């Protein structure tokens with residue numbers, strides 16, 4: 001398949017982002033350009049302060065570029081109003097955070113329903129159906145009514161991933177999604193992300209961990225607000241195999 | 253977000269912090285209950301004044317000597333002597349809207365029967381007075397027109413006077429009592445009217461022919477007032493016009509000059525008292541309303557705390573697509589629901605309070621409009637004092653909010 005035929009989900013054209021801190025200007029992004037195609041699993045890596053989160057906030061329409069243009073699914077984002085970007089996030093983006101960000105004392109289904117609450121085209125019934133489907137997809141079909149405070153970290157992150165899936169987004173954005181989890185659970189998450197990748201979803205995964213890059217289809221390295229390296233991975237490892245190879249958890 | 257979802261989210265947030273919510277609604281509860289109780293007592297008093305007055309005859313018109321004193325100007329004593337016998341006589345025939353007329357001369361003094369005595373007021377009246385003021389003679393009879401003609405020393409006594417002068421169930425009829433040393437023969441005892449609204453004993457009186465009181469006791473040739481009953485309450489105004497024209501003619505008052513008498517209908521008196529009650533009620537309600545203002549500030553404070561505490565939740569909601577207005581509505585609904593539920597509880601407490609007031613013999617009746625008003629005011633408080641916190645939440649930056657710890 002040649003690059004020309006694939007659908008572009010994300011296109012950055014010389015995106016810069018400056019922050020003013022007192023009298024100084026911090027150049028967090030110094031002109032970033034790339035295209036991400038439908039069905040790619042991209043890891044973004046780089047040292048702390050290299051601008052990964054800033055970039056992800058741009059991609060997630062939480063922030064707008066100081067200059068340059070960002071097209072999400074062909075839609076230019078830079079000059080959009082706050083409320084327009086909110087609607088765009090609602091329809092096109094799924095976020096997964098490092099610290100899960102579930103609503104407290106709220107069941108898994110209700111947490112997953114949340115994005116659809118802000119989409120009035122869904123009825124209560126459709127909302128629930130979509131949420132149950134997403135929870136089944138992450139392997140939590142039997143935990144629908146569990147509250148967020150009754151779940152393990154791995155389970156909470158699965159709920160968060162289900163929430164990111166529920167609106168059938170153009171792209172799933174994850175910032176250090178395995179950062180709070182132990183090795184085993186991290187691999188479980190990777191298995192899940194690889195499954196979603198196989199199903200054709202577009203995933204952008206920010207991480208510190210270079211190992212994770214081996215399980216994705218493309219790797220972008222940032223340094224100092226610029227792209228250092230952008231390589232396709234032709235030898236994608238299987239997270240499932242890696243998980244099976246891990247030493248079994250010890251009972252003590 | 254849809255209306256039902258907004259309400260559901262708001263109620264869930266409120267229930268997740270019950271004790272805090274209860275404390276913040278306390279101000280509203282107290283404020284609304286106070287307003288309802290004040291208004292119910294105000295309304296109840298007005299109703300009981302109305303009943304009281306209709307017991308005294310709602311078609312009664314009272315004519316007093318002297319110009320209208322509502323201006324507060326001091327009057328010449330001679331101005332108080334303008335109601336003469338001729339005025340009374342001219343009223344007895346030829347007036348279309350007037351039913352009964354009774355002149356009145358009063359004197360306060362001591363009344364004695366043997367060892368028993370009491371202080372009372374003697375009313376010199378015509379027999380029509382009974383009909384005008386709705387008195388019923390319980391035992392014996394009223395004095396007659398003939399007694400009036402003959403200046404007869406006969407009288408009808410009120411229940412209180414009867415009890416004071418004839419203790420132990422003696423029959424007063426036919427007995428003689430002395431008022432200012434003038435002996436009167438008791439011909440009747442009035443049916444009790446009890447105390448009126450202002451705590452005055454309406455049964456502490458003696459009624460005697462006006463001629464007798466004028467000549468033997470007061471020694472005056474003018475009346476202290478004239479009581480008239482209009483044909484009905486509705487024609488009271490017309491009767492007043494008729495009487496005014498008649499008296500102005502009698503007293504030869506020229507066009508453009510002030511009356512030397514004052515005519516008031518019972519209705520007017522009632523309205524004056526009602527409006528006094530209204531003023532008192534208003535003052536109390538305003539005081540209670542200030543407590544609602546304070547309660548509103550309390551709600552605003554709680555909502556501001558709540559917004560800060562839930563910064564992260566706000567960030568999350570924004571990241572999954574909540575617009576600023578979705579967030580502000582969420583918090584507005586929350587503050588409105590807090591304030592309305594406080595209002596509802598307050599209305600309940602108000603009803604209880606007004607019921608307790610009734611048990612304490614205070615006239616109280618909760619006017620429906622005060623309930624509706626309280627409800628509306630609470631909704632407004634929620635809206636107004638929820639606005640600032642809701643706006644604060646809506647204007648948060650999603651990135652900052654998500655990062656908040």
Ligand SMILES: Nc1ncnc2c1ncn2[C@@H]1O[C@H](COP(=O)(O)OP(=O)(O)OP(=O)(O)O)[C@@H](O)[C@H]1O
Pocket residue numbers: 019020021026027028046047048049050051052053054055
């Ligand atoms: N809101 C802001 N105001 C000012 N400077 C900011 C802001 N956000 C980010 N920066 C700066 O931009 C640069 C990039 O930050 P960013 O958070 O994107 O780094 P990162 O790659 O995500 O780092 P980490 O791996 O530690 O999460 C940093 O120098 C940071 O100080």
Ligand SMILES: [Mg+2]
Pocket residue numbers: 052053054
């Ligand atoms: Mg970061």
